[in-house]
Amino acid sequence: MVLPERDGDGYLTNMNEWTPEIGRAMAEADGVDLNDTQWAQITKAREYYEETSSVPPIRKFAKYIGEDQKDIFKLWMTGPMKPITKYGGLPKPTGCV
Numbered sequence: 001m002v003l004p005e006r007d008g009d010g011y012l013t014n015m016n017e018w019t020p021e022i023g024r025a026m027a028e029a030d031g032v033d034l035n036d037t038q039w040a041q042i043t044k045a046r047e048y049y050e051e052t053s054s055v056p057p058i059r060k061f062a063k064y065i066g067e068d069q070k071d072i073f074k075l076w077m078t079g080p081m082k083p084i085t086k087y088g089g090l091p092k093p094t095g096c097v
Contacts, residue, residue: 001025011086018089027087034087037075041065042088045081055085055093 003025004017010030012018023042027034034042044065048056058081062069072080081093 003029009086009092011092012089015089015091023087023089027083032083032087038084041067041072041075041080042084045084045088045090049088049090055081055090057081057093 001021004022005013006026007013010026012022012026024034024039045056045061048061048064056064058069058072058079061081061084062072076083085091085093
């Protein structure tokens with residue numbers, strides 16, 4: 001699969017080019033193996049974005065999906081909003097990245 005153009009941080013330069021297949025291919029290209037729980041969080045972040053036109057801060061996102069913030073951090077082994085938004089084809093999160 002040929003990936004759409006990405007910026008220096010690996011985010012799509014055009015959000016409209018995102019599809020679930022492209023999201024998974026981007027993760028694969030970055031050496032990230034997404035599990036079902038991670039993919040579900042990416043999907044939820046996209047829903048949140050569609051409802052609010054903004055990327056949620058981690059605190060709001062954890063509440064939105066009914067998960068403990070610490071568990072989300074453990075799952076991603078990093079600041080979770082960056083990979084969630086990147087592979088979800090969303091804009092870069094502001095604040096803690």
